[in-house]
Amino acid sequence: MNFLSHFYFDRDNRDPERVIGVVLPDLVKNAKKEWSLRPEKQEAFYDDENVSNIFWGWKRHIAVDNYFHSSDFFCQHTQQIKTLISPILENSPARPSFVAHIALELMLDGLLLTESKVEAENFYSILAEVDREALECFLELNSVFDTDKFFKFLDEFIEASYLDSYREATNIMYALNRICMRIWEEPFSETQKLQLTAVLIDYQQKLQRDFMLIFEEIESILNNDISQ
Structure with missing residues (x-):
């Protein structure tokens, strides 16, 4: 799931350390793709409450x-999207399965916004309140010592507030292209971008009818999991 979809499950959580922990795996990956954290190995050292709360969010x-x-929802929709986009990507280096996966997650974020299930402004304001000393401690305990690089990325992420742009379906294609460019230099031609945009706009409209089912399903599982 993408940033806002993860935030959905803690949309009423006012603890900034827990909230940033909920999206920290993706923040770290975006800040520097080579960083690979295994924070469960350092759990014994999380004796500060705020550091421990960050780890709580990470586990969540x-x-x-x-x-x-592993859900039927994910498998069914990614397969359907893949089937629709595979002919478009016939001459593209981008893998249809990967594109379908990312497109579905971006569409879910967009629908959460347009259906007023989450507010991007609220998400960013909570992130801005995080205890940075605790976050720096968490990162360093997990061998991320170039914390200046991470915090520079975090500040730019909050300032740009680009997630709110997902309200417009056409912007989802822009985000999809940017993500794919991390792997392939030129994933899509201009014609392919136009074709993909048309397919994804149509698919998102159909997805709107029942997209909340997966959020309700996962929320029910989380509420019944005492470890969460």
Whole structure:
């Protein structure tokens, strides 16, 4: 799941350390793709409450992703999207399965916004309140010592507030292209971008009818999981 979809499950949580932990795996990956954290190995050293809360959020992120990626909802929709876009990507280096996966997650974020299930402004304001000393401690305990690089990325992420742009379906294609460019230098031609945009806009409109089912399903699982 993408940033706002993860935030959905803690949209009423006013603890900035827990909230940033919920999206920290993706923030770290975006700040520097080579960083690979295994924070469960350092759990014994999280004796500060705020550091511990960051780890709580991290674990919640992993749990949500595991539930989502193993769900019938994910499998069915990614397969359907893949089938629709595969002919368009015939001469593209981008893998249809990867594009379908990312497109679905971006569409879900967009629908959460347009259906007023989350507010991007609220998300960013909570992130801005995080205890930076605790976050720096968490990162350093997990061998991320170039914390200046991370915090520069975090500040730019909050200032840009680009997630709110997902309200417009055409912007989802822009975000999809940017993500794919991290792997392939030129994933899509201009014609392919136009074709993909048309397919994704149509698919998102159909998805609107029942997209909340997966959020309700995962939320129910989280509420019944005492470890969460």
